[in-house]
Amino acid sequence: MPAYLDNAATTPMRPEAVEAMLPFLTERFGNPSGSHATARDAKKAIEEAREVVAAGLGARPHEVVFTGSGTEADNLAVLGAHTAAGGRVVCSAVEHHAVLHATQAVGGVTAPVGGDGVVDLDRLAALLGPDVTVVSVMLANNEVGTIQPLASVAALVREQSPRALLHTDAVQAFPWVDVAELAAGADLVAISGHKFGGPKGVGALVVREGATVRPVIHGGGQERDLRSGTHNVAGIAALAAAVQATVDGRAADVARVGALRDRLADGLLAAVPDTVETGDRSRKIAGNCHVSFGGVESEALLVLLDGAGIAASAGSACTSGAMEASHVLVAMGVPADRALGSLRLSLGPTTTAADVDLALAAVPAAVARLRGS
Amino acid sequence: MARALVAMSGGVDSSVAAALMIDAGHDVVGVTMKLWAGPSDSGCCSVADVEDARRVAQQLGIDHWVFNFSDRFDADVVAPYVAAHAAGRTPNPCVECNRHLKFDRLLQRAEQLDFDVVVTGHHARTGLDPATGRWQLRRGIDAAKDQSYVVAVLDQSRLAKVRFPVGEITKAEVRAIATERGLRTAAKPDSQDVCFISATGGRRAFLEPRIDLHAGRVVDATGAAVGSVDAVELVTVGQRRGLSSGGGPARYAIDVDPATATVIVGSMADLLTDRVALLSVTWVDGPVTGAVLAQTSAHGRPIVATVDDELVVTFAEPQRRVAPGQAVVLYRGDAVLGGGIAR
Numbered sequence: 001m002p003a004y005l006d007n008a009a010t011t012p013m014r015p016e017a018v019e020a021m022l023p024f025l026t027e028r029f030g031n032p033s034g035s036h037a038t039a040r041d042a043k044k045a046i047e048e049a050r051e052v053v054a055a056g057l058g059a060r061p062h063e064v065v066f067t068g069s070g071t072e073a074d075n076l077a078v079l080g081a082h083t084a085a086g087g088r089v090v091c092s093a094v095e096h097h098a099v100l101h102a103t104q105a106v107g108g109v110t111a112p113v114g115g116d117g118v119v120d121l122d123r124l125a126a127l128l129g130p131d132v133t134v135v136s137v138m139l140a141n142n143e144v145g146t147i148q149p150l151a152s153v154a155a156l157v158r159e160q161s162p163r164a165l166l167h168t169d170a171v172q173a174f175p176w177v178d179v180a181e182l183a184a185g186a187d188l189v190a191i192s193g194h195k196f197g198g199p200k201g202v203g204a205l206v207v208r209e210g211a212t213v214r215p216v217i218h219g220g221g222q223e224r225d226l227r228s229g230t231h232n233v234a235g236i237a238a239l240a241a242a243v244q245a246t247v248d249g250r251a252a253d254v255a256r257v258g259a260l261r262d263r264l265a266d267g268l269l270a271a272v273p274d275t276v277e278t279g280d281r282s283r284k285i286a287g288n289c290h291v292s293f294g295g296v297e298s299e300a301l302l303v304l305l306d307g308a309g310i311a312a313s314a315g316s317a318c319t320s321g322a323m324e325a326s327h328v329l330v331a332m333g334v335p336a337d338r339a340l341g342s343l344r345l346s347l348g349p350t351t352t353a354a355d356v357d358l359a360l361a362a363v364p365a366a367v368a369r370l371r372g373s
Numbered sequence: 374m375a376r377a378l379v380a381m382s383g384g385v386d387s388s389v390a391a392a393l394m395i396d397a398g399h400d401v402v403g404v405t406m407k408l409w410a411g412p413s414d415s416g417c418c419s420v421a422d423v424e425d426a427r428r429v430a431q432q433l434g435i436d437h438w439v440f441n442f443s444d445r446f447d448a449d450v451v452a453p454y455v456a457a458h459a460a461g462r463t464p465n466p467c468v469e470c471n472r473h474l475k476f477d478r479l480l481q482r483a484e485q486l487d488f489d490v491v492v493t494g495h496h497a498r499t500g501l502d503p504a505t506g507r508w509q510l511r512r513g514i515d516a517a518k519d520q521s522y523v524v525a526v527l528d529q530s531r532l533a534k535v536r537f538p539v540g541e542i543t544k545a546e547v548r549a550i551a552t553e554r555g556l557r558t559a560a561k562p563d564s565q566d567v568c569f570i571s572a573t574g575g576r577r578a579f580l581e582p583r584i585d586l587h588a589g590r591v592v593d594a595t596g597a598a599v600g601s602v603d604a605v606e607l608v609t610v611g612q613r614r615g616l617s618s619g620g621g622p623a624r625y626a627i628d629v630d631p632a633t634a635t636v637i638v639g640s641m642a643d644l645l646t647d648r649v650a651l652l653s654v655t656w657v658d659g660p661v662t663g664a665v666l667a668q669t670s671a672h673g674r675p676i677v678a679t680v681d682d683e684l685v686v687t688f689a690e691p692q693r694r695v696a697p698g699q700a701v702v703l704y705r706g707d708a709v710l711g712g713g714i715a716r
Contacts, residue, residue, distance in 0.1 A: 299440055300485055322407035323442035370485060
């Protein structure tokens with residue numbers, strides 16, 4: 001049996017989500033923007049979904065904006081808030097490209113992180129000021145899994161940049177932590193359906209009441225004029241089902257998968273000489289195992305693991321599919337030769353003990369082979 | 374059966390190289406090397422080319438990987454290219470890419486992953502001489518498309534691990550095979566020029582942000598100033614364009630000296646020489662002296678010459694001077710003896 005250990009890239013869909021979307025791919029095909037019965041039926045599904053997602057994110061229903069992806073939600077947050085207020089944008093140096101590149105597109109700057117991947121609050125404070133209008137700090141990192149102290153960030157932003165909206169990319173955090181609680185201090189919160197058992201091509205952004213953002217996509221004025229385009233009704237219904245299933249199962253998943261992750265990470269550290277775990281495990285989401293092997297190139301390692309039936313990842317792949325030097329590891333000060341040999345094994349609710357067993361057999365063997373030992 | 378790693382650029386030749394290896398019964402995986410990380414319009418490494426390569430691999434039913442060797446490409450191809458121009462030389466980056474990337478870095482990676490051979494879409498032929506047990510490198514069957522000049526960086530140990538299946542057929546046959554199999558790249562134009570140099574900006578646009586370009590004097594053999602150029606570093610020995618004043622006899626660059634920002638020009642007779650000294654020679658099967666055919670540019674005709682043990686090539690008839698940095702490849706018949714760089 002192959003082992004799928006790339007849940008940070010995407011997750012298999014939850015049965016609840018598949019079931020929830022099917023009616024909207026067949027008989028319930030209406031466009032929710034219309035006024036007749038077929039349209040109203042679809043509109044009802046959107047609003048039911050909005051309530052579920054709002055509850056899962058600690059927001060009120062009218063604060064939830066459905067988008068076409070997590071990336072789009074991040075862009076709407078950063079660019080939409082910047083368009084509304086002008087001023088300066090600051091994000092952490094370890095943001096996903098959806099936030100990082102949007103920030104750079106409007107001339108924003110990045111706040112450094114420490115060796116553990118946690119944003120350096122003193123250095124963030126030095127970048128803040130009354131002219132800062134958008135601050136974006138992710139809730140959990142996609143590569144190394146570090147959870148950011150968002151409440152502390154929020155307090156700092158309120159004090160130093162009272163006009164600013166605080167955005168958090170909760171795409172990777174949502175499967176593992178109570179976003180409603182941890183992101184309570186954020187004005188904008190982004191999630192992506194396919195990272196927690198929903199379908200690809202749907203995301204959501206919480207825009208708290210009082211926070212002003214302008215649309216990035218213009219058109220028919222759907223989603224309170226913030227995101228035009230006919231609703232992906234099936235995707236939105238499935239997103240909501242996945243939100244519900246994730247929230248319901250989260251505590252049990254964190255306990256079970258966290259134990260598997262610990263066994264995996266400890267096993268690799270014990271079995272493979274010259275292995276370093278990236279970051280501080282106590283500050284990571286339960287599904288993330290990120291290590292680096294000295295004297296090994298991830299590109300070659302991933303090929304061998306693929307051959308052994310293990311789906312894993314390293315750094316981030318660019319559009320061509322080539323592995324690129326990770327800006328996250330660079331920001332954390334990981335030496336280049338170690339970053340070159342990094343491996344991310346990301347677990348999810350469907351990960352089994354057998355998957356971990358396979359990885360614990362295959363990874364040390366592949367590393368040994370590449371080291372020629 | 375061999376385990377074959379096919380370097381697929383996203384062009385038709387390497388697409389068909391993969392197909393031919395599959396047909397021959399080998400266990401084939403495709404790989405595209407990401408080499409140039411900067412902007413490009415002619416690019417061997419653009420996203421569209423990677424996607425073409427990936428799609429062809431899908432069509433052929435083989436795995437496809439992407440290896441990012443851009444650091445090595447920067448260090449071993451781009452940086453020396455820039456430095457050579459700064460020194461007034463005219464480098465051939467495609468030869469260096471073959472030397473350092475395709476037939477070194479990729480070969481190492483292939484060995485690490487237990488492949489027996491690396492395959493590319495070059496129009497050249499390799500073969501084991503049954504009489505001697507030694508590997509040969511020869512021109513491709515299609516004389517008009519022959520690329521033995523750019524792969525003359527292979528010695529016995531590398532030839533044992535490299536295959537060029539499309540060198541055995543013509544370009545027309547390559548396209549026919551691609552068309553017959555419905556490969557996405559069947560009608561794709563051949564790549565031109567250097568992958569990291571844009572057609573619109575040329576060498577100047579690439580070099581300008583990387584080195585200081587110096588305006589220079591153009592002088593004749595007596596040292597008398599006869600003109601000027603706005604960038605000495607962009608002048609190639611043998612170049613005529615931009616060096617002749619209206620009406621007079623044609624003038625050619627005979628020597629380029631960035632240290633004094635001087636281009637020395639002369640007549641065609643001054644440009645002719647009977648020799649070129651070589652550096653960095655890779656011999657296919659050990660050093661050769663005596664009668665050879667020398668090819669001094671990618672599509673140049675072979676010139677009757679001799680080579681001595683000091684790596685000096687002497688032409689039977691005077692030839693246009695070879696720009697320092699250009700590859701010079703020595704043949705006997707259609708067999709490559711070795712390749713080097715003009716001193």
